[in-house]
Amino acid sequence: MRLVSTxxxxxxxVFAWALALGAQALAQTDPLPSWxxxxxxxxxxEFVHATTTxxxxxxxxxxxxxxxxxxxxxxxxxxxxxxxLMYCLDRVPAVVKxxxxxxxxxxxxxxxxxxxxxxxxxxPQDLEKIAVATLTGISVEEFRAQAQNWLAAARDPRxxxxxxxxxxxxxxxVLGYLRANGYKTFIVTGxxxxxxxxxxxxxxxxxxxxxxxxxxxxxxGYDKDGKPVLTKVPKFLLDDDHAGKPEGIHxxxxxxxxAAFGNSIGDQQMLEYTEAGDGARLAMLVLHxxxxxxxxxxxxxxxxxxxxxxxxxxxxxxxxKQGWIVISMKNDxxxxxxxxx
Amino acid sequence: MRLVSTxxxxxxxVFAWALALGAQALAQTDPLPSWxxxxxxxxxxEFVHATTTxxxxxxxxxxxxxxxxxxxxxxxxxxxxxxxLMYCLDRVPAVVKxxxxxxxxxxxxxxxxxxxxxxxxxxPQDLEKIAVATLTGISVEEFRAQAQNWLAAARDPRxxxxxxxxxxxxxxxVLGYLRANGYKTFIVTGxxxxxxxxxxxxxxxxxxxxxxxxxxxxxxGYDKDGKPVLTKVPKFLLDDDHAGKPEGIHxxxxxxxxAAFGNSIGDQQMLEYTEAGDGARLAMLVLHxxxxxxxxxxxxxxxxxxxxxxxxxxxxxxxxKQGWIVISMKNDxxxxxxxxx
Numbered sequence: 318m319r320l321v322s323t324x325x326x327x328x329x330x331v332f333a334w335a336l337a338l339g340a341q342a343l344a345q346t347d348p349l350p351s352w353x354x355x356x357x358x359x360x361x362x363e364f365v366h367a368t369t370t371x372x373x374x375x376x377x378x379x380x381x382x383x384x385x386x387x388x389x390x391x392x393x394x395x396x397x398x399x400x401x402l403m404y405c406l407d408r409v410p411a412v413v414k415x416x417x418x419x420x421x422x423x424x425x426x427x428x429x430x431x432x433x434x435x436x437x438x439x440x441p442q443d444l445e446k447i448a449v450a451t452l453t454g455i456s457v458e459e460f461r462a463q464a465q466n467w468l469a470a471a472r473d474p475r476x477x478x479x480x481x482x483x484x485x486x487x488x489x490x491v492l493g494y495l496r497a498n499g500y501k502t503f504i505v506t507g508x509x510x511x512x513x514x515x516x517x518x519x520x521x522x523x524x525x526x527x528x529x530x531x532x533x534x535x536x537x538g539y540d541k542d543g544k545p546v547l548t549k550v551p552k553f554l555l556d557d558d559h560a561g562k563p564e565g566i567h568x569x570x571x572x573x574x575x576a577a578f579g580n581s582i583g584d585q586q587m588l589e590y591t592e593a594g595d596g597a598r599l600a601m602l603v604l605h606x607x608x609x610x611x612x613x614x615x616x617x618x619x620x621x622x623x624x625x626x627x628x629x630x631x632x633x634x635x636x637x638k639q640g641w642i643v644i645s646m647k648n649d650x651x652x653x654x655x656x657x658x
Numbered sequence: 659m660r661l662v663s664t665x666x667x668x669x670x671x672v673f674a675w676a677l678a679l680g681a682q683a684l685a686q687t688d689p690l691p692s693w694x695x696x697x698x699x700x701x702x703x704e705f706v707h708a709t710t711t712x713x714x715x716x717x718x719x720x721x722x723x724x725x726x727x728x729x730x731x732x733x734x735x736x737x738x739x740x741x742x743l744m745y746c747l748d749r750v751p752a753v754v755k756x757x758x759x760x761x762x763x764x765x766x767x768x769x770x771x772x773x774x775x776x777x778x779x780x781x782p783q784d785l786e787k788i789a790v791a792t793l794t795g796i797s798v799e800e801f802r803a804q805a806q807n808w809l810a811a812a813r814d815p816r817x818x819x820x821x822x823x824x825x826x827x828x829x830x831x832v833l834g835y836l837r838a839n840g841y842k843t844f845i846v847t848g849x850x851x852x853x854x855x856x857x858x859x860x861x862x863x864x865x866x867x868x869x870x871x872x873x874x875x876x877x878x879g880y881d882k883d884g885k886p887v888l889t890k891v892p893k894f895l896l897d898d899d900h901a902g903k904p905e906g907i908h909x910x911x912x913x914x915x916x917a918a919f920g921n922s923i924g925d926q927q928m929l930e931y932t933e934a935g936d937g938a939r940l941a942m943l944v945l946h947x948x949x950x951x952x953x954x955x956x957x958x959x960x961x962x963x964x965x966x967x968x969x970x971x972x973x974x975x976x977x978x979k980q981g982w983i984v985i986s987m988k989n990d991x992x993x994x995x996x997x998x999x
Contacts, residue, residue: 593886
């Protein structure tokens with residue numbers, strides 16, 4: 318350890334010198350290069366400046382610098398289908414192979430048929446059956462391995478890329494910019510906590526304990542060899558969407574965020590809760606209005622409310638009323654994806 | 659921010675120099691000065707060395723360095739009564755003042771009488787009624803303020819000190835030592851998560867999101883002025899004790915710890931789960947065998963199993979069988995409290 322420490326110190330020293338020499342240059346570097354100048358970019362930069370400048374009346378102590386981000390539709394693509402739902406559908410053949418009796422039982426029969434049109438008509442009850450069959454009855458390690466394998470192999474239908482490459486570069490810049498200024502960044506997703514945790518560290522540099530999401534229970538027990546094992550069981554524990562988001566934030570983070578980012582009605586209460594705190598607060602919504610580079614859905618396009626990622630006209634009106642900043646993907650973002658440039 | 663950044667850099671630079679110059683001295687400093695030499699201290703130092711030395715076969719990458727600590731009886735005094743129970747009993751007069759109809763209803767009537775002997779006979783149902791009356795029906799901010807006020811004023815009956823001063827100095831050193839070596843330290847308590855979060859940052863340097871505990875639900879809503887509010891409601895959400903500890907760890911941390919510290923049967927499953935992982939693992943139990951400097955209860959003293967902080971003979975035998983290290987407060991700790999010296 319002594320050697321490692323010394324190496325670290327030397328490295329730290331050189332690094333500090335380099336930083337000191339480059340300080341002025343760094344200070345002038347744009348922290349959000351994928352953002353066009355405009356009210357959205359300005360709001361982020363001003364918020365960070367106001368909350369991290371010691372002399373500012375809006376200064377926020379480092380231990381209170383909490384920022385929360387919805388994931389699907391805010392940090393990465395959610396259209397035309399949530400990646401986790403895709404995962405569950407893709408898992409069905411393996412589940413049916415292990416339990417052949419399911420092959421003739423709905424909704425598994427329809428999934429096995431590959432009939433996408435029929436699948437689009439699945440009821441919430443159908444989807445719950447699929448979720449229970451594909452996400453529970455296995456150990457937390459088995460789930461993790463299965464999800465990792467899928468993520469490595471699966472490609473999205475439009476860009477033919479791994480889902481993990483469909484994250485928005487401008488939002489990655491916001492994550493990094495906030496962290497560089499002492500903010501802890503959390504994902505607060507209506508999606509499955511266990512699923513998002515599989516890739517959050519690799520994709521967003523966000524460790525598992527900073528991912529808050531919908532969660533089923535686990536059950537502690539022992540396998541046939543007496544080895545302790547945590548099994549995912551079909552008991553719904555946390556519904557981390559709508560009112561469940563501020564509730565989940567209190568449970569898992571224990572502090573009110575100073576900044577929150579979302580893109581749908583499922584994020585409204587998180588933004589309300591964030592804004593209701595004292596001092597400087599930042600509440601932003603990503604609007605999907607770029608049919609060419611990504612997708613367009615929601616009120617800005619005069620489009621009907623989408624089944625997923627619902628950005629209703631009511632939410633748009635509320636944002637305007639509350640002073641929440643709506644991010645236009647089309648106008649505010651120079652690039653959408655890292656691989657685009 | 660530019661000024662702050664420059665100041666930080668300058669400070670960082672000086673600090674790096676100071677560290678470099680003092681590196682050898684630092685490396686020779688005892689990280690656990692309140693511990694006597696012995697198998698317990700040796701196990702901790704060897705574990706840290708093995709898991710943080712790059713060339714070690716037991717090296718653990720920084721992002722996997724998770725250590726979990728029970729709180730009552732492991733990090734601070736739990737006898738003769740848990741501090742949170744004391745808190746709830748002390749809150750009863752204020753609750754009765756607000757709801758006078760409770761004055762003649764049990765168990766509140768007994769609490770108001772001050773009859774400690776009768777209170778010692780409370781059933782779990784009585785305690786639940788007291789918990790619901792004192793911990794719910796208020797906003798999370800109101801609870802926090804009430805608990806902060808109590809902690810500032812309350813004194814423990816034996817040492818006449820604030821409860822927050824009753825933490826074990828040797829365990830504080832372990833927390834600091836692990837953190838200095840890249841470990842994230844978490845409290846995993848059977849006690850109330852919201853209660854422990856009120857003081858964990860001040861007492862242990864552990865932020866709210868790194869406190870996992872038993873938790874009631876909150877409900878998101880709006881007050882009469884339309885302001886968003888999170889209210890603590892009488893719905894039990896997480897029972898973070900026994901099997902609930904590894905389950906809580908998965909839910910809140912999402913990774914298996916490499917080190918776990920406890921002191922009772924409520925910690926057994928957490929230690930089992932920790933030990934069942936690959937590579938280097940550390941599982942330790944604090945034994946209260948020092949009647950003079952703290953308290954003695956449990957098997958080592960031939961004493962009957964205590965109602966709280968139960969360290970049974972069965973747990974003691976299990977620890978020996980599993981190779982878990984039992985920390986003797988009497989023999990392993992030079993000092994118990996920081997103010998003792």
